[in-house]
Structures are given as structure tokens and as C-alpha cells.
Amino acid sequence: MENKLLELKDVRVKYHTLDYDVMAVNGVSLELNKGESLGLVGETGAGKTTLALSILGLLPKGVGEVYEGEIIFKGEDLLQVPEKRMRDIRGMHISMIFQDPMTSLNPVYTVGDQIAEVLQLHGNKHPDERVDEILGLVGIDPSRKVCYPHQFSGGMKQRIVIAMALACEPDLLLADEPTTALDVTIQAQVLAMIDDIQKKLGTSMILITHDLGVVAETCDKVAIMYAGEIVEYGTLHQVFDKTRPHHPYTVGLFGSIPDLSSDKRRLEPIYGMTPDPSDLPEGCYFSPRCNHCTELCKQKGAAIHVSEDGHMLKCHLFTQENKEAAE
């Protein structure tokens, strides 16, 4: 398709430590079209942030390594391009919003200078006007560009971080838990603003979060990540439609959230813990916690099953092999 912006093909990332390797991302394939927003959902340690850092080539050198796969952005494999080109792409074409607005700003520069820096690095010699414009876009009075980060509240700082990320009108925005550190009323304001700006600028977005509610309000597509794999992928409606078949992990995730609109007294959590990525279980990574686990699951990981309308599930429950074994 022509408007394909980003394509990940079987990306695998590991971190080297002295004693063992940590398998953080284990074969992720994804596609993102222009203007789309994708929600990447998973628990701590699922590899969500690692995946985002791999796209930007920001994995710590010598420790983190993409050892297999391709990351194709506008026809270019980002894993092959030289560092100099990568520096052009970062900020200009792909930018990232980090989780914690309190630590992602430099305390000794004014916020105006910090936003201007992005613009200057990408060749804008007179960024002042653009700084005012972008501050206006995120709802901050441009006269406050001479203030330092500590003079702003948490929600305002996150707006400034978003302003920096959007200053060059990138094609792709990677937002890593952009509202997790904020209060709900401020979260609602920031999410509404991101949604609004995304529509105005036509930016694509990958939103990393553990909050299914946030995904439901902002994303078009959803990928559920577990132990470095995408176990379920589909449009928002496919993944959230309770009448469709789902991956047992997705079912567990939904069962774990107390629902504001129902009166169920007991939650139905997933038992056990997420596996240690340096010591992943045999077979399907979710099998030790899964209610539907069979012998087959313990032996080998499931193949990907894609339904006719593109709803992807990685589970033996839906593969032909399992049905044959059952018969």
C-alpha cells in the first residue's frame, strides 16, 4: 500500500549482560499507515519501550542490540542507515515523548530555548516565531517561553515536552506513557490535545501504555504485547469487542481492570507473574499462566493466526495444528 509509513519485520532485540542475554523483543512485526495511531499495550517488562527505542536507534550501545529484523520507515531500513542520517530523522521525521515530564526537560535552560534547540538542529535559523506558534498549539501562553521547567506544573511540563516533539512536524510520534504521571483531569486535557494536534498535523502515532482506557479513547489500532511478542493485533473495535475470540492474555487483562460501568464484585486476574525475559519458558511464553494451556503450548510457540478481517492472534487455540491434535 502506498501510504504505509512504518513497517517492522520480525524485529528481535536483546540486552547483553555479563552472565546472560535478556530477550526483550522476540519477533515483532507491525505496520503503520499515515495518520494512524496504534496503541501498544502491555505490562511492565513486556518490551514496549525497548521497541520504541529500537525504532529511533536509541538502544544503549554495546548493551542493547537489534539482532534480527528490519525497521522500514518510508522505504528506508533504519537499522542500516548511518548515524548521521539517523540524527536527521530523529526529531525531524520521528520524535518521541518520554514518560516522565519531570525528568525529560533540562532544568537550567528556559523552555523556549529547549524548543528552539530542536528547530535549530534541523536547520531553522530563526526559530522564535515557530516556538511561539507551537506553544500556542499545546495551549501554553507564548509569553511563558522565558520560564524554566520548575516554574511549570506537571501537566504543563508534559505539554512542553509534546511541543518539543512536534516542533518539526514529524511524520511519526512515539509516545511512551505520555499521561501516566498525570492526574486524571489533566490526563483528559492532554489526551484531548494530542488527539486534536494529531488530526491537525496528520501525524501518525504509536502510543505506549498499560491503560486500556487511554487506548480506547485515542487509538485506531491496538497491539497487545506480552514477553516481547505481539500476542494480539487488530483494530480498536476488534480487540475491544467482547463477542470475538481473543488471546487468553487479552481476556486476562480486561478481567483485571475494575470496570466503572459494571458491578462485578470479584476481579478475574491472571495468576502468576510475567516471565523473566532472561529465562523465558519453553513453548508459548504465556503458557505457565494460561487457563487453556495444552501439551502443545508447552512444547512450541504458536503460529500467527490472522482472521479474514485482519484480526491477528498468536495462540494455539486458533491454529489448525491444535485442532488437528485435538481430533
Added chain:
Amino acid sequence: MKKTMLETVDLVKYFDTKNGIVHAVDHVNLSIPEGETLGVVGESGCGKSTLGRCILNLIPATSGQILFDGKNILERGGKSKDFRQKMQIIFQDPYSSLDPRQTVFNLIAEPLKTNRMGTKAEMREKVEAIMDTVGLAPRLATAYPHELDGGRRQRIGVARALVMDPKFVVCDEPVSALDVSIQAQILNLMMDVQEERGITYMFITHDLSVVKHISHAIAVMYLGEVVELAPKEELFAHPRHPYTKALLSAVPIPDPARRTMERQLIKGEVTSPVDPAPGCRFAPRCPYATPECLSPSLGMTEVGPNHQIRCCHPLD
């Protein structure tokens, strides 16, 4: 009618700072019946944790009364041991609230040792029993906190509170630092324990879906004041205070069908709790504010059975 386990009467906590007086907890009146859970919700800085700590007398209150089982605990002077054994707290962060140099067994036995509860053998028995209750395997008794994940650490926090066989537990954001699947396990555990032992909880959180799940009644706080107090079903079905309404509509719901629904976003941010202006503290952000909101005589008014709000323009 169940008996009241805990009651606060005009509880006040002010902090003196060089910029003025911070009204952290301002004339709070709450009561919790035995065996029930009162949820306290609010955004950062609204004074909910300070309230919890004042109730346990971990921070001395400025004025007011705290009645535990009918007795005012503030009148007892330094003799706090009796009620301390019966009132416990579970802290928010399982990573920083446990001593890294103590084993799991010692961490759970510490409250017993401090209060000289029984012989060594009795203590061992109690600790083993409570570890079983909270779902910690006996082999973990000799482990150190750094060897455990967040969910297990929080189970230690719960065990430390429960080992004293308390009647009342303040839970200060006990699940906020945990992943959802682990959060659900801990919430189920806390509710099971409540059913078995009839413990009264005060559950402090910023997460409305969690509070709805676990509470019987809910108090909404804003800048040190309780602005709405109601039974759970009533509060979620008919919020009467504009702040509660805004808070409820700000929560993202994991249901795409609700996305198109109109949301009532409130503008601006929480104002300063330092020397607040008289009258309604939410007025600067409130869409319904009028000059009469600034009248200093604004108090809690009854708008339904057990339903009180602090507002001169109650919603229908």
C-alpha cells in the same frame, strides 16, 4: 445499623510554611461503619494521604477529634500503643516501604516484636499463618525484598498490617505501583481478608475504577476538603458536585463505543492550597461558578440519604 468503627470530627491539619499556611486537611467529618470500606479519592495534593496519616496519628492533627471505636485517640497523650495495634497502614510503594536488609520473615514479625506479642514460637506461628493468608510461599520466609517482584512485596506490606489482627487499616494507594494483573490479585486478596475478618478499611486512591470496585461509600476530596460524600452506587450514578462529575467524565473507559460520548473537561489546574480564598475552592475551575460561591459560610449540605455535598449549585 452497624456500629461506627472510625469517625473524624472537624479534623484539621495545617502546615506552616514560609509562604503561608497549607490547608492540607480542612474540617473533615467522616465516619466508617465496622467492616466497611470508605474510599477516599482525589488528585495529587488534595490531602488524602495526609488525612490517612492524621487518622493514625502519624502526623499530629492541628485540631479536631478522631474517634476509634468511640474513643478519641488524640486525648490519650503519648499512650498510643493500644490503638496502634488495632489500626494499621499499608503504604503505596512496595519498593521503598520495606527495609532491604531484613528477610521477609523478620519484616512480617517486626510489628509483633515491637509490641512484644507472645513468645518466639507463637510469633513464628502467627507469621506463617499470615504468609499463608496473603499467598506468600513458606520458602520465601528467608528471602530479601530485592529478590521479589512488586506484587509479592505488596503482599508483605499487607501481611505486616494484618499480622497485628487490626480492626482498621488505612490503605494508602496500595495498588497504584502495580501492573493491572497483579493489582487485581491484591484487590481480591484485600476483599477476601475483609470478608473473613470484618476489617474496616479506609482506601485512599486516585483511581476511580479501583475505588468503585472496593468501597462501600466514597469521599471525594479537593484541596483539603471533602466536597462530596455518598454511598458508592449513588455517587457513580448521580454525582451532585461539579468536581465529582468532571472527575468521573475524565476517566478513560476501556470501551470504544463510549468514545463518541461528550465529555466534560474542566479547564485549568488545581489551585494552591496555601491560604485558600474563602468559599468554594473549586470555584476557579467550575463551569457553574457564581459570586455566591465565594461566600465563606459554605458547608456540607444533605442532598439525599447519606449523600452530602459542599456546593451551592448541586447538579440534578
